[in-house]
Amino acid sequence: MKSLKKERVSLLVTDAIKEIIDSEHLKPGDKLYSENELANKLEVSRSSVREAVRMLEVTGIVKVFQGKGIFISAPEENDCPIRSWVVDNMELLKEHFEVRLLIEPHAASLAAKWAGKEALAELAAHYSLFCDFVRQKNLVEAIEKDSAFHLLIAKMTKNRTLSVLMNTMTKTLNEGWFASLNMPGRLERTVDEHGEILKALQVGDGVAAARHMTGHLHNALEDIKAYTHI
Template sequence: MPEVDCLADLSASRYDSPMQSLKKERVSIMVTDAIKEIINVENLKPGDKLYSEKELVKKLEVSRSSIREALRMLEVSGVVKVYQGKGVFVSDPSEQSHPVKNWVVENAEALREHFEVRLLIEPHAASLACRFAEQKDLEALQSCYDTFVEKVKTGDVIESISSDSAFHLAVAKATKNRTLAVLMRTMDQTLNEGWYASLHAPGRLESSIAEHGRLLQAILDHDQEEASQAMEDHLRNALKDIQHYFGTL
């Protein structure tokens, strides 16, 4: 039976070179695609057990955190189901009327905690970015924003989520506070469910364009109060949309 032996092999058909692709796209997105490809190539059916995290790390030659992030994305999408202590199994999409909604309901407490932490950290980060961002940071923020807008227009939710989180990470990096930047990166790698859930709510991607634009302009203007408020409003709106659309939290 044919197999996908490594992430580089899978990406070769989509990009000119694997190293170039890593610069264009977050590893977790590539891993997500690679796992989907494994399911297709090896003809795995609903209920079949997928490789373990350890086996996927070895097979795709990426970090365990990237594997876990990809599996979370796939679980929210209804592609796989992760059972603690048992492993990862292929799901049956036809049995799920709304896999994202099902996931949100099952993980409501984790999502509440996710937004609680972000509301504590990110408005302050936006304020600090106004004070300490250098020209290269402002250019990076503008680039991240432009990429996010482009991805939303293509309708690719997964790449839009990647671009959304990249924008938030750029804000954290602009603070020049290394501890804060590391904390945000860790959250992005291990607590990304809030991004994933909120951006599946109808209209949230489009609303995020305007909200990111407001935040970006405030940072460009070095308006600390407006930047902090823009970030808080953005996060609260995302939470509100989850509550309204998914009927939970």
């Protein structure tokens, strides 16, 4: 198992843990290594492992029992784990999107005003890679580029407090971000929606950037509701 210490994305830890499960032929009901053991084995922080385990639980690959450990889930335990997780955490997801709808449209408007050529070029590069990963159906990298797109817009505002808020949100509900992009067709629709946001920023149209950001977040939440029939 190679070290992940220098990798760009904590989400890659998710794939690394899957690799451990496969390579060690762990079966449903088997106990996985503890968070500390996984962190040492992969040479990453325990917080990165914790986020990865939470996402694996969202997708029904593992089950965490408080005080007992992490266990491999049986397929029959949950035939639709993402839907189940979203239903169980819908109120938290709504709160998450409510805050994002308060912050990100304004961030997009400010970014249109303050973004320089280099920042816009970097954003366009993130968008291009995101599109490539969606076409390749590389979910892990696509999710990383999606969050990077939003974080970079916050950074482009030149408002440090806003950037910190966005960083905090991506870390505190990482599994929610992961679950929302697993909704059928959401990644493909995000390609179009991010494209509209990027175009508005490139021409310095703050009103359009805010409008497209609002629409993007609203559509993502509505997709979640439709998928779970809420």
